[in-house]
Amino acid sequence: MTILTVESVIAWRPEALGTAADGLDGVATDIDAARRRVSGAADSLGGVWNGPAADAASGRISRDVRSATQLAEAVRSARDALRTGSTGLGSARTTLVGIVNDASGRGFRVGPDGSVTPPPVPPVMSSPEAADEAAAQFDRQVRAVEL
Amino acid sequence: MSGFDVVTDALVDFAGAVDGATAELGSLDPATPMAEVPGAVPGTATAAAAGDLAIRLTVACQALAETLAEVAGAARGNASTYGSSDGRVSQHLTTVGGAP
Numbered sequence: 687m688t689i690l691t692v693e694s695v696i697a698w699r700p701e702a703l704g705t706a707a708d709g710l711d712g713v714a715t716d717i718d719a720a721r722r723r724v725s726g727a728a729d730s731l732g733g734v735w736n737g738p739a740a741d742a743a744s745g746r747i748s749r750d751v752r753s754a755t756q757l758a759e760a761v762r763s764a765r766d767a768l769r770t771g772s773t774g775l776g777s778a779r780t781t782l783v784g785i786v787n788d789a790s791g792r793g794f795r796v797g798p799d800g801s802v803t804p805p806p807v808p809p810v811m812s813s814p815e816a817a818d819e820a821a822a823q824f825d826r827q828v829r830a831v832e833l
Numbered sequence: 834m835s836g837f838d839v840v841t842d843a844l845v846d847f848a849g850a851v852d853g854a855t856a857e858l859g860s861l862d863p864a865t866p867m868a869e870v871p872g873a874v875p876g877t878a879t880a881a882a883a884g885d886l887a888i889r890l891t892v893a894c895q896a897l898a899e900t901l902a903e904v905a906g907a908a909r910g911n912a913s914t915y916g917s918s919d920g921r922v923s924q925h926l927t928t929v930g931g932a933p
Contacts, residue, residue: 690876702873706883709866710890716861717894720854724901727850734840739911743904750900754858757893761863764886768870771879 691798692786698779703772710765714758721754844912851905858898863890 728747731740786796793805870883 694876698875699873702869703879706866706870710863713861713863713866713890713894716857717897720857720901723854723857724851724904727847727854731843731847734843743908743911747904750897750904753897753900757890757897760893761890764863764867764890768867768883771874775874775877775879 692782692796692800693798695779695782696786698775700772700776700779703768703775707765707768707772710761710768714761714765717754717758717761721751721758724754725751841912841915844908844915848905848909848912851901851908855898855901855905858894858901861891861894863887863894 724747728744728751731743735743789796789802795803795805797803864887867883867887870887871880874880
């Protein structure tokens with residue numbers, strides 16, 4: 687598994703999981719149709735095929751029909767997991783996009799690795815000696831306006 | 834009942850129906866709808882699991898199709914065996930004691 691980054695999460699397409707889930711739903715429906723076809727055909731043998739071979743075949747067909755039922759259930763479980771994943775991952779992506787946008791709007795920069803860099807602060811706030819220069823610059827600007 | 838009853842045409846019909854189901858199952862490809870999942874959510878456990886599951890489900894569909902194909906083949910084979918046995922016995926009975 688690759689390392690998740692902010693960029694990769696934002697690039698997620700969770701809706702693709704929902705599309706895949708719909709595709710699996712169709713697969714499960716087709717398996718059920720095939721199972722019903724076999725089951726119906728087996729039922730039609732009742733009364734026209736009796737004996738040890740028929741009994742053995744009946745047991746075999748019953749097992750295969752059960753296998754088909756279980757396979758359809760497994761496909762539907764995968765379908766449900768994909769739908770849940772689509773919702774969950776979509777929610778996580780939406781939350782992350784909101785956080786990144788909020789931070790960006792406040793002047794912060796969010797890096798691909800999730801690190802956050804604050805906006806640059808005026809020198810007057812970061813070094814006391816810059817305050818004198820800031821005051822002098824302000825005075826010069828005021829005088830320029832007054833002249 | 835110690836004997837058996839069989840309508841061979843019904844066995845052949847059964848084999849045909851199972852053949853149809855086999856073809857349906859054999860054409861199923863769960864991997865196709867799941868193909869986009871790994872690329873849609875890269876870096877997640879979901880992506881890795883989807884790839885594995887797609888293979889497993891496809892293999893399971895193929896295995897079930899093959900099993901049903903065997904059932905159809907057995908039914909068709911039984912119908913043929915019943916038919917040929919009946920034919921041989923019939924011929925034997927009609928030739929017992931010399932041809933008419």
